[in-house]
Every structure is written in structure tokens, then in C-alpha cells.
Amino acid sequence: MKSLPVKNLIRKPGRTAALMLLTAFLALAVFGGSLVVLSLRQGLNSLEARLGADIIVVPSEAQSKVSFQNMFLQGTTGAFYMDAENLKRVREIEGVEKAAPQIFLASLKADCCSVKIQVIGFDPQADFTVQPWIAQSYARELGEMDVVVGCKVEAGVGEILRIYDQRCKVVGRLAATGTGLDTAVYCNLDTIRLLLQAAEEKGVSHKVTSDSAADQVSAIYVKVKVGYDVGRVNTAIQGHTRKASAVRTRSMITDVSDSLAGISRTVTGLIGAVWVLAFLILLIAFAMIIRERRREFAVLRLAGMSRRMLSGLILRETALCSLLGGVLGVCAAALLAFPFATLIETALGLPYLTPDLRTVALLAAAAVAAAGIVGSLASAGAAWRLSRVDPGTILREGA
Amino acid sequence: MLKAENVGKMYFRKSGQANYFYPVRDVSLTLTPGAVTVLTGRSGSGKTTLLHLLAGLLTPSEGKVYWDGTDLYSLPDAALSRLRNEKIGVIPQGRSAVDTLTVLENVQLPAALYRRRMPDAAPWLASLGIGHLAQARPAELSGGELRRVAIARALASEPEVILADEPTGDLDDENTERVLRIFRQAAQAGKAVFLVTHELDALRYADFAYRMENGCMTPCETQMK
Ligand SMILES: Nc1ncnc2c1ncn2[C@@H]1O[C@H](COP(=O)(O)OP(=O)(O)OP(=O)(O)O)[C@@H](O)[C@H]1O
Ligand SMILES: [Mg+2]
Numbered sequence: 001m002k003s004l005p006v007k008n009l010i011r012k013p014g015r016t017a018a019l020m021l022l023t024a025f026l027a028l029a030v031f032g033g034s035l036v037v038l039s040l041r042q043g044l045n046s047l048e049a050r051l052g053a054d055i056i057v058v059p060s061e062a063q064s065k066v067s068f069q070n071m072f073l074q075g076t077t078g079a080f081y082m083d084a085e086n087l088k089r090v091r092e093i094e095g096v097e098k099a100a101p102q103i104f105l106a107s108l109k110a111d112c113c114s115v116k117i118q119v120i121g122f123d124p125q126a127d128f129t130v131q132p133w134i135a136q137s138y139a140r141e142l143g144e145m146d147v148v149v150g151c152k153v154e155a156g157v158g159e160i161l162r163i164y165d166q167r168c169k170v171v172g173r174l175a176a177t178g179t180g181l182d183t184a185v186y187c188n189l190d191t192i193r194l195l196l197q198a199a200e201e202k203g204v205s206h207k208v209t210s211d212s213a214a215d216q217v218s219a220i221y222v223k224v225k226v227g228y229d230v231g232r233v234n235t236a237i238q239g240h241t242r243k244a245s246a247v248r249t250r251s252m253i254t255d256v257s258d259s260l261a262g263i264s265r266t267v268t269g270l271i272g273a274v275w276v277l278a279f280l281i282l283l284i285a286f287a288m289i290i291r292e293r294r295r296e297f298a299v300l301r302l303a304g305m306s307r308r309m310l311s312g313l314i315l316r317e318t319a320l321c322s323l324l325g326g327v328l329g330v331c332a333a334a335l336l337a338f339p340f341a342t343l344i345e346t347a348l349g350l351p352y353l354t355p356d357l358r359t360v361a362l363l364a365a366a367a368v369a370a371a372g373i374v375g376s377l378a379s380a381g382a383a384w385r386l387s388r389v390d391p392g393t394i395l396r397e398g399a
Numbered sequence: 400m401l402k403a404e405n406v407g408k409m410y411f412r413k414s415g416q417a418n419y420f421y422p423v424r425d426v427s428l429t430l431t432p433g434a435v436t437v438l439t440g441r442s443g444s445g446k447t448t449l450l451h452l453l454a455g456l457l458t459p460s461e462g463k464v465y466w467d468g469t470d471l472y473s474l475p476d477a478a479l480s481r482l483r484n485e486k487i488g489v490i491p492q493g494r495s496a497v498d499t500l501t502v503l504e505n506v507q508l509p510a511a512l513y514r515r516r517m518p519d520a521a522p523w524l525a526s527l528g529i530g531h532l533a534q535a536r537p538a539e540l541s542g543g544e545l546r547r548v549a550i551a552r553a554l555a556s557e558p559e560v561i562l563a564d565e566p567t568g569d570l571d572d573e574n575t576e577r578v579l580r581i582f583r584q585a586a587q588a589g590k591a592v593f594l595v596t597h598e599l600d601a602l603r604y605a606d607f608a609y610r611m612e613n614g615c616m617t618p619c620e621t622q623m624k
Contacts, residue, residue, distance in 0.1 A: 012499060299497060
């Protein structure tokens with residue numbers, strides 16, 4: 001009788017709903033938790049890719065204020081400058097293969113956007129970190145007043161972005177990184193210098209170390225030659241530059257991955273606790289329900305159901321019920337996790353990048369399967385105990 | 400043909416004088432096709448226990464129960480269950496409807512379990528006076544109506560043996576008469592009918608009658624006219 005489990009579920013809606021809710025919680029915890037952990041991992045990977053340099057040289061004040069790191073992690077704007085002389089010095093150091101300057105500028109609340117955005121100017125000739133990424137969305141070279149925007153900047157391709165009253169043409173949009181760079185705007189050095197000047201005219205003072213805007217940079221991305229020790233080169237750079245400090249990107253990422261590991265552990269612990277709890281509750285719930293239904297099951301045996309058929313019925317019923325609960329839980333988790341991704345990101349202050357659809361689908365399937373398996377396991381014990389008793393004994397009880 | 404040879408059932412009791420107890424002791428009984436066998440006896444004398452032993456629902460501590468020469472309890476569970484499904488119609492004491500099925504689905508349950516052709520339940524329900532309740536759910540029925548649903552379930556799948564445990568317990572005189580007549584007709588159609596009852600009226604329909612006392616079964620007078 002194929003439809004008997006279905007009938008049992010439909011015609012006892014209260015009981016079914018309660019069991020479904022239990023398994024839904026289980027799936028919600030598993031799916032939601034893993035999604036958060038996975039997104040954080042993904043964010044870290046993308047941060048690593050975006051940094052793309054061995055050493056980054058920034059003004060000492062930027063280092064001390066950790067504003068550089070925040071720029072990457074939280075998307076706060078940063079504007080700090082050092083003498084462009086430093087670039088030359090870095091290039092002269094043995095072991096430095098490439099050194100690429102960037103200039104930062106924080107916009108006012110632009111007309112386009114509700115938040116301040118970070119403008120990053122890079123040198124197309126020297127750059128080795130930004131362009132490969134930009135090339136994915138805009139294959140040609142950036143012209144004067146051309147900008148490429150991060151995925152969270154509300155401006156479409158072809159639109160004009162006004163920064164300090166300068167008209168910048170959006171020529172491309174970047175893929176999401178989950179880092180602070182999603183709110184950044186990229187342009188070449190000429191453009192950023194124009195923008196700096198415009199800002200100066202607007203009375204927004206930028207700490208300039210020399211008279212000319214051409215003589216300042218905000219950060220220098222350094223790639224170390226193969227065979228050279230990054231630590232040694234870092235020390236050399238430290239010694240040869242003025243009012244600047246060299247940061248190994250590895251140490252930045254280690255900071256992030258340390259807090260990531262902490263959060264991962266917490267979330268994993270929580271998931272584990274929910275699992276154990278939900279499993280215990282399911283175990284008790286199924287044991288109670290099957291106990292309560294002993295007479296019903298004995299009647300089925302009396303009508304000719306074998307032990308096997310009865311166990312099959314119980315398993316089908318609980319598997320169906322807990323799979324449905326699992327789907328419900330995954331849907332609830334998705335409803336919570338996706339809209340609140342930004343909230344989670346800002347709350348944790350870590351790069352957060354939702355994995356691609358395939359991974360999410362796989363994760364969802366795994367969570368549903370887990371709910372189904374745990375539900376079935378929980379009832380299997382009770383079903384087995386039931387099958388050890390002669391139906392005659394059960395029928396006599398409280399007849 | 401269903402036959403019990405020296406069956407007994409023993410339980411260990413945690414309290415009481417002796418630490419073991421025989422609700423049924425050394426009973427031999429053959430249920431003849433075409434005959435109604437009635438078993439009476441005081442409450443607690445072991446009638447239900449014997450019926451369950453005969454139905455393959457309770458493993459005996461001693462003795463054997465045979466179906467056409469094969470020992471019921473030596474069969475694997477699947478075979479025993481199938482045999483019970485096809486050959487034995489059991490009407491247990493007390494409620495025995497599956498709550499999530501309608502009256503009609505309950506009656507057709509044995510056939511549905513093994514995907515046999517559904518028996519036509521309507522005439523059975525009608526002859527038991529519950530034809531109008533076919534689509535009702537057990538929760539909406541009275542005790543006597545539920546009794547008759549169980550009877551219809553046992554009879555509708557046309558088993559060779561019918562084992563009924565106080566089938567008229569909740570019924571009024573008119574319905575009792577009706578049910579007893581139906582059992583009589585079933586016997587006339589060649590089935591072996593075993594009736595456990597307090598109803599002395601049943602003795603009027605009995606070909607064989609037994610009395611149960613403290614687990615022991617002895618023959619007694621029928622009142623067949
Ligand atoms: N599982 C069991 N454990 C212990 N004692 C049992 C068990 N099953 C039955 N008994 C005992 O066996 C005796 C016979 O029980 P049974 O149900 O067969 O009586 P009965 O003749 O059907 O009574 P009634 O007419 O009240 O239905 C009772 O005294 C009962 O306490
Ligand atoms: Mg009884």
C-alpha cells in the first residue's frame with residue numbers, strides 16, 4: 001500500500017507539522033551555518049587574490065591607524081599619502097621584481113551613491129594586481145575619466161558618475177569580491193590626479209607631502225623576485241623608505257584568517273550542538289509517537305503486514321516527513337541568509353562572498369539529505385524495538 | 400485447516416506468589432471448515448491469549464499451531480504474515496481501526512497490503528448495517544460501529560478461517576443477532592469460524608463449544624437447535 005504513509009502524514013497534520021518543524025530546525029542550522037562559514041572562506045580567498053602582492057608599502061600613519069586594512073575588509077574609505085620618491089627607492093631594492101603605485105581618494109557622498117566611495121587610481125604600465133581583474137569585465141585600456149566600478153556601486157555601464165563635480169564615465173563593473181573593494185571605483189593615475197585637484201579646489205584638504213599631486217602615492221604593491229626571501233625584502237624596504245611601512249600581505253591575511261578560524265569554530269560548534277540536540281529531540285519524539293501508535297501498528301500486522309513491511313512503512317513515513325522538513329529548513333535558511341548577507345558581513349567585519357549557485361545547491365541537497373537520514377535513524381530504533389514484540393501482546397494492552 | 404497441539408503460553412510475573420504464570424495451558428483444538436466453534440469463559444481465563452496463539456500473533460511457549468500441516472511459528476515472518484493476510488481473518492478485542500483510513504479503506508486494507516483485487520466491501524457494510532458510513536473516519540464512529548467495521552474487514556477478504564474475539568461485545572441485541580447470523584452463513588460457505596464470547600446466545604449457533612477455565616479448555620454443551 002504505497003499511499004498509506006502519505007495518508008498517515010496528511011490525515012494527522014498536527015503530528016506531521018511538529019516533526020517537520022523539528023527536522024526543519026536541523027536543516028536550517030546545517031545549511032545556514034555552513035553557508036556562512038563557506039562564504040567567509042570564499043571571501044578570504046578573494047581577498048587574497050585581490051591583494052595579489054607580496055608586500056604592500058603604505059604611509060606609516062595608515063599602518064598605525066589600520067585604515068588600510070579596514071579599507072579592504074569593511075570598505076571604509078582611506079586617504080593617505082606619501083612621497084612618490086618612495087616608489088623609486090623601492091624599485092632600486094634588490095629582490096623587487098615589480099612595484100606598482102596606487103593613489104587613493106575618498107569621495108564625498110557622491111550624487112550617485114548613498115555612501116562615500118573609495119577611488120583608487122593605478123598605473124596601467126606598472127600594475128599587476130588590478131588589471132587582470134578589471135580585464136574580466138572591461139578588456140580595453142582605461143581612458144581619461146573612464147572608471148570601472150565595484151559591484152556595490154550603484155552605477156551602470158555607460159552612466160556618468162560625478163565625483164567632486166567631475167564627470168566620470170563608467171565603462172565596466174567588477175565581479176563581487178566580498179571585500180571592501182566592492183564599493184571602490186578604479187581609474188588610471190591621470191584621472192585620479194585630476195580628481196585630487198578637483199577635491200583640493202572644493203576645499204577638501206588631502207595631506208599632500210609635496211606641492212605637486214604628481215609626487216605622491218598612497219600605496220605601493222610589491223612583487224618579490226622568485227628566489228628572494230619576502231621577509232628580507234620587506235626589511236630592506238622598511239629601511240630604505242621614508243615615513244612608510246611595508247606590510248607583508250601574508251600577515252594581513254593571517255589576521256583575517258585567524259578571526260575567520262575563530263568564527264568558523266564557533267559556528268561549527270553551534271551546528272554541532274544543534275545537531276546533537278535536534279537528534280536527541282527527534283529520537284525522543286519518534287520513540288513517543290511510535291509508542292503511541294503501537295496499537296495501530298499491531299492492527300496492521302494483524303491485517304497481514306510483515307515486520308519488514310511495517311518497518312518500511314515507518315521509515316517511509318519519517319523519511320518523507322523529515323525530507324519535507326529539511327526542504328522547509330533550507331528554504332528558511334536561504335530566506336534569512338541571502339537578504340542578510342550584507343548585515344552578516346558588516347557584523348563580522350570580514351570578507352563575505354556567497355559561493356556560486358552550484359555549491360549552494362549542493363550544500364542545500366546535503367542539508368536536506370542529512371535531515372532525512374537523521375530523521376530516519378531516529379525512528380529506525382523505535383521501529384526495531386516495536387518489531388521485537390509480538391503483535392498479540394500489543395493488542396492485549398489497553399484493549 | 401488450523402490446528403493447535405498442546406499449545407501453552409507462559410509469562411514471567413514480577414509480582415504474585417509464583418514467578419511464572421500460564422494464561423493458556425496444554426490446549427489442543429482443531430478448527431473444522433464449515434463449522435462454528437464457540438469458546439466461552441470468565442474474564443481473564445485466557446481466551447484472548449489462545450486466539451492470538453491461533454492467529455499467529457503470539458509465539459507459544461509450548462506446543463505447536465499448524466496450518467495444513469506446516470508449523471505456523473516455524474515460518475519466516477514474511478510467509479506467516481502473508482498466510483495470515485490471505486487465510487486468517489482476525490477480529491481482535493477492542494478498537495482496531497486504523498485512524499488515518501476511512502471505513503472503506505479499513506475494510507479493504509488486507510487486500511491493499513498485497514495489492515490484491517479490492518473486494519467489494521459495500522454488501523458487507525450494508526449487511527452489518529453500516530453501509531452509510533463507508534466514507535467516514537473511525538474517529539467519528541461509535542464503539543459498536545467500529546466493532547462491525549472490524550468484522551467487515553475480517554470477512555470481506557474471504558479468509559478460510561475467522562477468529563473473532565468478542566465480536567458482539569458492544570452490540571445491541573438486534574445487531575448481535577445479525578452478526579451471529581453472518582458468522583453462521585460464513586461457516587455454511589465453508590469457512591472455519593472461531594468465536595470467543597460471553598454471549599450465551601452464541602451457543603445456539605455453535606457446532607462445537609468449549610469453556611475456558613484458568614487456561615485450560617474443556618468441551619461443553621452447544622445449544623444448537
Ligand atoms: N503479556 C502478559 N503478561 C502477563 N500476564 C498476561 C499477559 N497477557 C495476558 N496475561 C494474563 O493472562 C490472563 C488471560 O488473559 P486474556 O486476555 O487471555 O483473558 P481473557 O480470557 O481474554 O479475558 P477477557 O474476557 O477479560 O478478555 C490474564 O490474567 C492476564 O493477566
Ligand atoms: Mg479477552
